[in-house]
Amino acid sequence: MTTSAHPLPSGSPLSSLGWALADTWTITRRDLSHWALRPGEVALGWFFPVMIALMFGGLFGGAINVPGGGGYFEFLMPGMFAMTVLFGLETTMMAVTTDASRGVTDRFRSMPMSSLAVVSGRCVADMLNSVVGLSVMVVTGLLLGWRWHGGLASALAAFGLLLLLRFALLWVGIFAGLAVRGPESVTAVQILVWPVGFLSSVFVDPASMPGWLGAIAEWNPLSVTATATRELFAAPGFGGESWIAQNAIPMAIAWPALLIAVFLPLSVRRYGNLGK
Template identity: 65%
Template sequence: MTTASPAAREVAPRGGPDRLRWALSDAWVITHRDLSHWARRPAQLVVGLLFPVMMVLMFAFLFGGGMVIPGGGDYREFLMPGMFAMTMVFGIETTFTAVSTDATRGVTDRFRSLPMASSAVVAGRSAADMLNSVAGLAVMIACGLAIGWRWHEGPGAALAAVGLLLLLRFALLWIGIYLGLAIKSPEAVMAVQILVWPLGFLSNTFASPATMPGWLGAVAEWNPLSATVAATRQLFGNPGWGGDSWAAQHAPLMALAWPLLILVIFFPLSVRRYRRLSR
């Protein structure tokens, strides 16, 4: 990849609309690059899509027989909203690995030396990861329908639930981008997994916070993942744990507030970190 001269940079459009089109075009180039990598390595993509499916089958058919839902209800309908949200959380690892690999190999610095919009690299990465998340969520929904899960509150509520799931993923991917730029070591994915898995399991996904010790139950109820899980269960019309806490009673509001708060914190941190990378 060649390095652009300062003179070449001067041909970039400076006007508002032209600059926006330039930035969107550059972001799409990065997105297309990431998508082409998946096309060349389909096995990696397939494994990433099927791993959550294996977890669904394990919990639904191995552990499901021993699960009792308060107030009754089908365990598989209880399970699927939690698994949808878990899939969104596990995407942090994918984002972190891709960003840190490019930063470590100098690919990110090469992009920054080109006459392209400074936002294109992170914007293109986020767009590619969101497309991957949409595909993963579609696979999970198909899996849920195959094992008997259904939504009961109409298509509008179901689409709202899907929107909350993708909002959570969009917010969390900026954590992955920031960590990938800050750590710049693909080997540190194990450390990210240590953070991600407790976030996923220390929630209301598989167990009621009411059954946990008081302080641990409070942490689980205020977990951003718990808010999205509880809200999507309501929107899908699936059974849930309920709860008397403020967080449990206002799950849809919290499912909006938590991702927005994460975005407010990690989006500017990611942009600042990207701008501070060595040229």
């Protein structure tokens, strides 16, 4: 189908905003109701990062020297928080591309609703899902002995940076989900998520890598957020001599802002051009 969404009823900008918010919430409730019908699948998505943390912490933690001393889980958990928001990218991609391939998205576009509601509704639903997944990881970290040591305000700032990265990655996932040809194509894109996750400072200090590889790992947006949250949590392993390590907190804001500036308009444009 190539039919675009009907325009919203004419009125003031405030009225149009109200229509857009109502439509967004309708799509959000639709996505949440789908998850309620698949609780096992949703729970698996929440606990998969827990399994990764237990596996790496239990199998390799004793063999890794933590920069600055301290327990490995204290070093690992801030990185795993960042890894958790990265894993959500795959869920977003699959949901968006499945709706597009089944004609659901075209159906929405033919209805008298806001043209932004489909992508913004998906964004709100996935952010709510990410908050739950991140909460599961925080509880896991506390049970494993992780603590924040920088005060409540710094801890809240760290969680804010994690959610900011998740919000940016949402738009990457929405664009990728709209761009691929079908659910079977998502696998090829998913393969790229793992190198991004492992070529980072999540599990080891980039200083332990070869120089060129360590530089790539340090500039990875995931590493930047992991380093910034370690600093805010006053966890072992933050810092370093490079410029990016010394400026991790501002760069943990700049990287997501850049991703949003690029992929949000691309997602909206791609949505508008579906079927053309």
